[in-house]
Amino acid sequence: MRFLALAVAAFAVLALALGVTGGKNNLVFLGGVGLLLAFTTFRAPTISSFLRIFAAIFATEYVVFGAVALLSGYGLWPEALKDFIPPGSLPVTVGIFGLLIYAISFIPVINSIMRIADRFFDGEDRTTVHVWPFSKFQMNEQRLARWMVVFLIVVNQAQVGISVRLSFFNRDWFNAIQNKDEAAFWSLLFTVFMFWAIIYVTSAIIEYVVQSVLMIRWRRWLTARYVGDWLDDGTHYRMALAGASADNPDQRISEDINDFVTRTYSFSITLLSQVSSLVSFSIILWLNSSNFAIPGTDIILPGFLFWVALLYAAIGTLITHMIGRRLIPLNFEQQRYEADFRFSLARLREYSEQVALLDGERTEKKLLMGRFGEVIRNFLQIVSLRKKLMAFTAGYNQISVIIPYVVAAPFYFAGKVQFGILTQTAGAFGRVEGALSFFVDSYVSLAAYKAVIDRLVSFDDSIARGRALGSVPPRLERNGSTDGAIALENVSLSLPDGRPLVKADLDFRPGETALITGPSGSGKSTMLRAVAGIWPFGQGDVAVPREARVMLLPQRPYLPIGTLRAAVAYPEGEGHYSDAELADALTVVGLPRLAERLDEEAVWAQRLSGGEQQRVAMARALLLKPDWLFLDEATSALDEPSEQALYGVLKDRLPDATLVSIGHRSTLNAIHTRHIKLERDGEIFRPVG
Ligand code: ADP
Ligand code: MG
DSSP: OHHHHHHHHHHHHHHHHHHHHHTOHHHHHHHHHHHHHHHHHHHGGGSOHHHHHHHHHHHHHHHHHHHHHHHHHTTOSOGGGGGGOOOTTHHHHHHHHHHHHHHHTTSHHHHHHHHHHHHHHHOOOEEEEOOTTSOOEEEEHHHHHHHHHHHHHHHHHHHHHHHHHHHHHHHHHHHHHHTTOHHHHHHIIIIIIHHHHHHHHHHHHHHHHHHHHHHHHHHHHHHHHHHHHHHGGGHHHHHHHHOSOSOOHHHIIIIIHHHHHHHHHIIIIIHHHHHHHHHHHHHHHHHHTTTOBOTTSOOBOTTHHHHHHHHHHHHHHHHHHHHHTTHHHHHHHHHHHHHHHHHHHHHHHHTHHHHHHTTTHHHHHHHHHHHHHHHHHHHHHHHHHHHHHHHHHHHHHHHHHHHHHHHHHHHHHTTSSOHHHHHHHHHHHHHHHHHHHHHHHHHHHHHHHHHHHHHHHHHHHHHHHHHHTTOSSSOEEEEEESSSOEEEEEEEEEOTTSOEEEEEEEEEOTTOEEEEEOOTTSSHHHHHHHHHTOOOSEEEEEEEETTOOEEEEOSSOOOOSEEHHHHHHTTSOTTSSOHHHHHHHHHHTTOTTGGGOTTOEEOHHHHSOHHHHHHHHHHHHHHHOOSEEEEESTTTTSOHHHHHHHHHHHHHHOTTOEEEEEOOOTHHHHHOSEEEEEEEETTEEEEEO
């Protein structure tokens, strides 16, 4: 960037010098813009990486186009390349774009967008790239992304350039038609039009592919990043503990990230291409009507047609806005109602058994149809509004086609302009009008964009809050222990709101079997959470042997959706154990018939009974072979003989494991060598025994 800034400064000084000595005001202006641009380019390392890409392109273009303009201005440009001379206003235009990029980097909303975008563009990841016809090669993911952005911006600008060139073709061609110049007609068609049209079509296809690849890579990276942030170090659990500030992480990760990527793309690269086209075609309109008088008067209004287009688009925009402004909140509501309806359906599926048992179908139906009624009601409001909007826009679009002709026709009939100019003007008018209405459409989706950004930012905040939980003193520390025991030393555990719950000074010796009992809500499960290191509230030291494998079986095991094989192997992956191992584990925990159905896919949490699910959890323990096994009411759904039998299997298959159980049944006493009771002591509970 520093080097680029120097180049811009050098060129600006040259233009200034030539302008001042030659008395050329436009060169002085070009140089002035250049000096400012040199400053912002020099400062570019302080702005966002994503914006910096744009800044670098505009600075480069300023120098390149400026040099071409200078050369051709002094007659030094080769005649053969005459077709490639950019319009004289281009260097100033891109220079001003560059300044604008620097200016918008100070807007707070842009800043929060860029913070999310830059995660991707600042990263350092290797990736394998395969571009036909080259062979595969390794590359930095972010460098690749930056080059794709550069490529897309340049292609977009080139396309605007080609459109401008084609509009001149259009002018010459219709002039040829008017002059009955058949030779020019055919030669323009086969040389100029064919050449540029083929380039345009090819570039559009390549652009589409590159753009899609960029967006999916960007989304993949961001999704992986967010899933990681959400899951790593139990952050998802801590976020729930920290309060329900970030609702629906699923929506944020699946929808919002996708939305963020597409909208950021459209608000940067697409917007830029529309602005370029607005500027270029405005210039054409201006030049085609530079000395037009206002009809019926003698007053010359430079750029008459440009002003008409601006006025026409402004009126259209204003009326569209007045009719359609209520569409934004209505569309927003529509999404919410649809989501509510969908969620009710999904929930019903989950609790289908209870609804059936309670005969709740009638109430459910009423509830569902009520929810759906909201969807319909809102939809009808949208229809009624859209109807009015359509009546206006359809008429407006029809008139747009003829308006430029109507406005320019008097000048044509008066012989001031040729037929080609008339049609070129009409085309340019359409482009200017189209670009302006793109801004209006963007304005509508701006609200949605803002909502997406807000949701991602608050998700980030919530992740940060979850991470920070328990990192301020007084802290609950989880350390390695040296003597092989799991020990709670001067531990006091509290609830999220700070109320104390349990004070414990307790250790579990390797090889023993301990039973913890106590009233419900006394903090038995919370003690196990502290041992597992996921409970952040409290103080003291929890010592756990470094190499020890600790496993906790809760009362209701989590069974992932998918094959039975995956459910039994969890938390290991599906292919971790052999079929024989899986079948053996299922058989000894008393589920021999399931052993033959490993490949079956189902929502196992709904299919299996509570006791069967607890047996599956036991099978997991047998497979994982932990050194420490904590069973938190893990056999509560089983009858007593089955419970006894399962403990027998555990001791048989895991002879070296230390067992710590939580339970209420007196029969468990006989199975364990040590008995710890949680007893009330004023406000709190203490383990005794
Ligand atoms: P139990 O001894 O029955 O296993 P727990 O350890 O599960 O009891 O819970 C102890 C107390 O902590 C209960 O009063 C419970 O309501 C409370 N508690 C547990 N988890 C949370 C949580 N995430 N947020 C607030 N309170 C909690
Ligand atoms: Mg419990």
